[in-house]
Amino acid sequence: MLVDPTFYMNVAQNESSYNNGLYVLLGVGCLVFIVGLFGCCGAYKESQCMLVMFFCLLLVIVVGEIAGGTWAWNHSDQLEEMIRESVKRTVQTEYGKYDTRTVTFDAIQSGLHCCGASGPSDWAGSIYNTGEKSTVDLSISSLLPVVFQIPASCCKEPGQLCETSRSIGKAAAIAGVIYSEGCVDKVIGVLHAYEKVVGGIIIGLAITQVLGLIFSIILCCAVRAIDRYKA
8 A cells, every 4th residue: 555556545535644654554554463472472371461461452452443433423424514615625636737647547447437527528627638727717807728638547448549538628529539427426436436335344353352352361261270270
């Protein structure tokens, strides 16, 4: 995710927040590794201290996951709206200006077979066609281009016909070689398609972690009983 600039979620948030999120995930991964190390060493050495530490750290992770899952569930509608606004912003003000966003959105249009935010006509008022001038300024001065260009990634197949069809008039019909559907609904559809898969993985992890809590307590009690018996 850090080295792949075409990752889909890069379009759903600004670059600094995206990178910060990745670093948080890396930190959580390191924490999980340390927790697992405590559990393995505690079980192998029959150390009550390590087993208690394993239980406490794992409990913190479980509570954090429950809190994060609850927050995500309650704000799912806000996530969808954020994606809509981010895709529109990428088309209007970022495509062609930032290389990472350009590569990302090209990958989205080619991979999801879509064009623009809600359709190819979105490119008419974007900086991809108008330069640095805003859509509002162009609308006031009536300088919106009569014929506008769309990116090559909107074409179903590359070739001469694609290059010819990329120039579109504002009132002209969209050629058949150009994707006619917008990317907003496509991106949201991909997220919804994987909801059950992600939910199943989270539930599976939660069950595994709860079993880890239970077995760590049982093992800790067993070690304490053995120590008392030896004493």
